[in-house]
Amino acid sequence: MKKSLLLIAAAALALNVVPALAKKQLVIVVKGLDNPFFEAINQGCQKWNSENANSEYECFYTGPASTSDEAGEAQIVQDMLGKSDTVAMAISPSNAKLIAQTLKTASPTIPIMTLDADLAAEDSALRKTYLGTDNYLMGFKIGEYIKKAKPNGGKICLIEGNPGADNILRRAQGTRDALTGEKGAKELKGQGGWTEVAGCPVFTNDDGAKGVQAMTDILAANPDLDAFAIEGGWPLFGAPQPYRDLVRPLKDRIASNDFVISAADTIGDEVAIAGEGLVTALVGQRPFEMGYKAPSVMIDLIEGKPVEDPVFTGLDECTKDTVSTCIQK
Template identity: 50%
Template sequence: MKIASMCMAAIGGLALFASTAFADDKTLALVVKGLDNPYFDLMHQGCDRANKELKGQGFTCYYTGPATAADESAEVQIIDDLLTKGVAAMAISPSNAPAVAEVLRRRHLSIPIITADADLLPKDASLRKAYVGTDNYELGQKLAEQLKALMPKGGNICLVMGNPAAENINQRAQGTRDALGGKKGITKLNGENNWHEISACPLYSNDDAAKANQMMQDTLTANATGLDAFVLEGGWPLFAPQAYSQVVTPIMDKISSGKFVIISADTLAPEIQALKDHKVNALVGQRPEEMGYQAAMVMRDLAQGKTVKTIIHTGLDTCTWQNADTCLKH
């Protein structure tokens, strides 16, 4: 569906639409957690790439989301508004998985819904036709693999998380803990295989780069000798390069020598630069541009009544100091 006359403004964190109607039923809506996160800019690029193919078919991939990922209620409101206005299909990256499931269940949907980047809780999976994105449990495992390679004897660690209700981040943390601890279902590492999560952690940044960096700084200050590594389940601190540099500058010698380790998810440009500058030890990256593209194509297929795979994983890239120049060349 093409949008006849639609503009969006952020007022009090809620997206309000100037138009109350759409021209037809060919819009494929991609709703992300927050427009302030550079990670989602890449999903936007994927949506734009899809539009080059969709143009001749009458469909349009429309990218939107709340002004900030911290505003969970704004994302729910946007979803509700789009469902009222009418779209051909919708792809959602839920910031708060239970809250998104609640609005989908309440609306008794007649259009296909998929999730992209982040999924609903397993108990709510029937509300969506497909999930397009990362195998988040595997991503967490790969973060753990990189940490174990650099710290084979274990150590005291701190996980940096996003929103407590974000299912994709929780899955990553579970993968990290299970891979380090050597068994399934670990809620917090407490000596398994000599890995310990310090009492102050995990840190919940609510996808806010400034907050993530401040929390890391405070944790380092409070645990000057009792912390050996950070595992960033999302790349939020590195999305703010200047603030992140201020955090790690005092411990650069330790990072370079392997006495302190930082492993992070995602491979955005500032993260790759931090890797090349040895400010982070390793990255495990998702492919958000591909997610945006695939989400649009899956929505198109569903809108046309076609059958699609229920789970579509878009792959991962592991980047280290050794392959920083080539790790993203697929």
């Protein structure tokens, strides 16, 4: 057997056949593979690979099966940091504190950046830069649409995702600040005329069906509710038909601004839903651009080039009247 292997190796050398070298891995770790938003990031990553086929680097996309698996994401980060071919990493932390602790324990020697969601401010030194949405601004714009529609205030419920996700917490703060005209309110108790109803905010763990069910329950318990601020588009892109079924009876009220739904993201069925008049406004991110840009930013970090912190990817705003032109191409 040994002799056969030697003969094969000798033949390969004689033919000048050199085994392909494994590429250096630019790793993107997302919150969960079950979310269409993160699949758009993957598409950007793969687009970069197709345009850089001869590069020594490769964009490698991974994450836990479910966005609710915070421990699974932390384990993947730890495992990928232990691989010799991982030369840089971009992380979208589902639980900012848990990922920060993982990085502190691992003490990585490679460049680390955050993508889509950041670490908490006190842990920002653990990464070189953040690439993605200005989440506070996104939440502020969600709030602005609500305030414009109902300037005198009312009763509201915020629909959020993972309670430990820094990006969602920043959006919620932006929304509250826009509604109150002040900064820093952790709960709306009449500031600016707005009051959060009992049971809100609702945390859905990025699950669309849970989001629709939560909205159903809140509406049933609060028939005088005036608005939903949906800080991630999970109910709309994760459960589009149940969302339509729930909101369709409110269509006339939405059209007259008697009831307001302002939501994040512009993926999946969301823009179509806006065109149907079943949401007041969408404030969308650019996940494809995040996935496409991340490898280049990681290479710059590896090579010691200056990289801005943060690197924002912009927003798209959609209403029923702008659906044909609201998404940046």
